[in-house]
Amino acid sequence: MEHYSIHLTINGKKYTFFVTEEDTLLDVIREKAGLTGTKQGCGCGQCGACTVIMNQKAVNSCCILALQADGSEVETIEGLDSPSGLHPIQEAYIEKGAIQCGFCTPGMIMSTKALLDQNPQPSRPEIREALSGNICRCTGYTKIEEAVQAAAAKLKEVSHES
Amino acid sequence: MYKRPKTMEELLQASSLKTETILAGGTDLVPLIKNGVKNCSSLIDITQIPELKKIEKTDKGWFIGTAVTLSSLAENPDIRQAYPALSKAAGKTASPQIRSIGTIGGNILQDRRCMYFNQSAYWRSSLPLCFKTGGSVCHQAPASPVCRAIYYSDTAPALCIYGALAVFYENGCRQTLPVLDFIKHHTAENGTVRYKEILLEGFLLPFQEVPMKSAFEKVSIRNSIDFPVIHFAGTYLPAAKQSCLYAGAVSHYPVRLVKTEEAIASSSFAGLDALTEIAVQEIRSLSQLIKEPGISPKIKRESFKNIRFLFEELFG
């Protein structure tokens, strides 16, 4: 096992980490950057709990080696809210009751953000497709789907205001 | 050991592929590393080489670099226009997160899968080693002299119908092969623990005749994450009644449905039901089924009938 230094920008902040070939991006985010909002549900890309946005795309951070991510820009759940308040997607999830146990929530919200960043007014089939890499065992997804629609509406309002 | 060359030259110099593993998206490889069937002691990451990441029009057709991600392939408007079945296949692979980073090269060079192989070292510890893990038996078919694991790549049949060529380096020499032949070489090797020195550069897709229709149809139990129960890809040139049909996830490699193509060419069938029956019989004769988790052999065989949806799209 060798050690390598990698550079990551996480939520706009630059980091340098020392990693081995075995470390995953998730390990770095949780253990080295101390950002424990991102969760591990399965460890092999089958549940989406570890979803973060890397270079504008939703990815499963448990199945990306830290070395692969060298030089990337990463957004995690901790990057969404600001001193002025929660992000509209977070607000929508809360208001619509889309959060139960909350373990899938950070991943769901990051998949939602990746979708809405690229497609601000998605259709229902597009929402259903974009969030189908994330398992939720509690909600039956109904309120999650409503939350994504509500978030899109909120973001539209925000962009009209600004 | 981890290397991340920035140019083709650097890659070709750096790589002694006998001992090193090529890493692109890692969505197939990393879970195998975690399951203890692959190791990460020596990795060459090819995702920073510009040539391998491009989609470009050449005078011989469209070139798709091996490290192009499935999502950028699915979203590319030129590919969607020229090769809609490939675009759809890329967009139907795995989940959005996996498509974001998984590559077309990795999708084609993915390991064949089997419920005895895609398990943790702990799970497998109560059984003897199989062909794919260095042993001399196939748990699916103990009488079989070779591994019977299935090849599930969704993009493979779509590349096949367009007559794509694989462009690759073997022992340092740049070569091309029809993609099906390339896949057959890969999957034969992939039933063992030997590995050839192959470096895939990308795929060259010949220009298609304008009125040609093409389609891809994936049948899976869930709309995402799942590997296919079965998938089909086809092209159809109405004027010439000329077609090219493939079915996948039924054997070591995608199977071409030549008899069904002939039936279409000679119009020797009465209606869609009859054509479907011809295709089902042909897939049956070409398939080498194994037990897959959560899918009974009966349901798998019945799934062949879904080729009618491909026909509906091609002829509709």
Place this chain on the structure above:
Amino acid sequence: MNHNFQTVSKPFPRHEAAAKASGKAVYTNDICLPGMVYGMILRSPYAHAKVLSIDLSEAEEMDEFLGAVLPEEVPDKLYNSSGNPPSPLLLKDEKILTDHPLCVGDRILAIAAETPAALRKAASRIQIRYELLPAANTMEEALAPASAPIQPHLSDTNILAERVAEQGDTEKGFLEADFIFEDDFHTSPMQHVALEPTSCICDFSDGVHLNIWSNSQTPYQERRILAELFSISENHVRIVKPAMGGGFGARQQLHNQPACALLSRKIRRPVKMINTREEEMYASVIRHEMETHLKFGVTKSGILTAFQTEYYLNCGPYTTHTPTIVAAASRKFQYRVPNYLFHGYTVATNGPVAGAFRGYGNAQLTFGRELMMSRIARQMHLDPIEFRLQNHVKAGEKFPAAAAAVTSCAIEKCAIRCREIQAEIDALEDLTENEDICQAWGVAFSCHGSGPSSKEGMSAALLLANDDGSIHLMTGSADIGQGSETMLMQIAAESLGIPLSSIRISAADTDKTPYDTGTFGSSQTYVSGNAVASACEDLIRKLIQALSVSFADTEVSFTEKKTFLIPSEKKELSLQEAVRHCAFGMKGMVLMGSSSYKAQESPNPFAVCMVKAEYEKKTNSITLKHVIEAVDVGTAINPLTVKGQIEGGICQGIGYALTESLEYNKKAGKTNSSDLLSYRIPLLGDMPEIHAEIVESYEPTGPHGAKSVGELCTVPVAPAIVDAVSQASKKKINRIPLSEFFLIKPNQARSCTAYTRR
């Protein structure tokens, strides 16, 4: 009914939602203690074996390897891991670690290392040699005459417990019937797949005090079992439940905690153990596989005369909850039947250990029963809903073999509401039947209890009034993700007449909060809720006393408007004003309300579920189009949460009916379903349209009229789906998952014309 609720019956977002939405909620794996190291259990890969030797030498060469606890180092005691209060039905049959594994995944030894990577490496260097022994992998094998007993100290056969519940004389009842209907049903083992893996951090490093952070549904029961196991007093064991990523019954028991605690004591460091998803799948706990034979007697006019069942649950090698699950199943027959005989069996096998799972025996038996009810109705040309309603118990009547009467029942309203929605859907889209497609509706009813049907539920609550009049509510109740903390806060706010924002809650920390039986049996609303309501009454009494003293007025009262009336001063004070008044000064006092509540009832909530399924004839495939479920849960304390429970319950029911099963692989001697690719849980893009409805109802014994919802709503889904699929495909189906018989297809655009009713 107008109860003029202020806080209850309103859809408040849950209080911890913002923390969860921003990644700030702290789950067990997010906690890091000073000096903490990582542990894991090494498990048997064989269903039945004897450990011949354990060789640690290669691991011990690693600097980062910290040690192991071996089977011979654990207390020589058998225990039962279930988080239930003590009961003769809980049989002691497992050890913390064993050298005689009885199932795949059985715990052999526990090891620790400095880092997760070193832990994995150490595990791969430990050699365990086994002698393989014959295993009984199925109930059929286990019940064969020659089969060796798996728990010989409990039984000479592999039937470890039996339960009979009866009323009347079924033989006579069948003679009185005009028609007899009988059949066999089978349901498959299912895994909970709470998204957060089973996790614990155990700190027993001083050898005296055991501190545990774990995702537990039953912290107080676990404290008791651990104190007994380690011969220490309960006040030396502290269990804290951090934010918790689901449970569904899986954490109504101890998992790795005893072994992890011993490991911590031995290496004198806090140890974190997080299960892998594979361990979760088949080495934690699952829903029991079931076999049942059902027999119904019915008169020409469609009246039930007798019902009889033999009901077999496969518990794996350890009984955990099984005898109580069997008993619970006997108490869910919601139809009037004079002659009733339930004969239930706990069957040991060398399969995965089964335990509590949302539905607790009800899900399995109701599957067969409700399919039969539909079938009987259709064969007799009766409407399946009318047939059920005609036979259904009403408030004041008793379930067969039950001691107490049903206290409230609005199942008819549920049925009416379902039919209204069905009619709306049918008006918007056709019920297609052509050469390619056949669509059909199916129906099922269900009931459950509110709190364990054994009436073991007990809870306490403590309310601290701060001197500004805000309230700190302390409860032992464990919110496992379902939203019970917010629900309890709403009950307190309503009872005290103060805004929800004035209440803060602390919950499920055995050092800091009062006893609660645990989060199981859909207890929280009814049992913990009644404790909170009762503690509020106590606080109000205390305040009346304090005000009486302060104002020297013996006529102080609490009004319907939730104010304190002080006649002598002609004053009316809100609770907060009253607290502020009483907090300081010469006659000041610390105001606390507390109460213990012991369940006297377990009122039944009811549900009706209707499903529209589509059968594709030429490909033998099925798709679900709509699921409607209307529930009678009394007052829905938080309708947003209740609807979330219904929708989530439906989704689990869909998985149960369509795809979820731990498929057994004979050659490997274990299940194939080791991950979330081979075990298919529904995804958003697979889901049919969900229509969750709450009908108006009021439970006289519940807090503000509430009953339970959690388990109820998942129970009728599988039989309603199979009923619909049977109608659409014209096939008789007596087993789930349906993926054994059909190709399952997601509800996607091609087969789904419109997304309606939104």
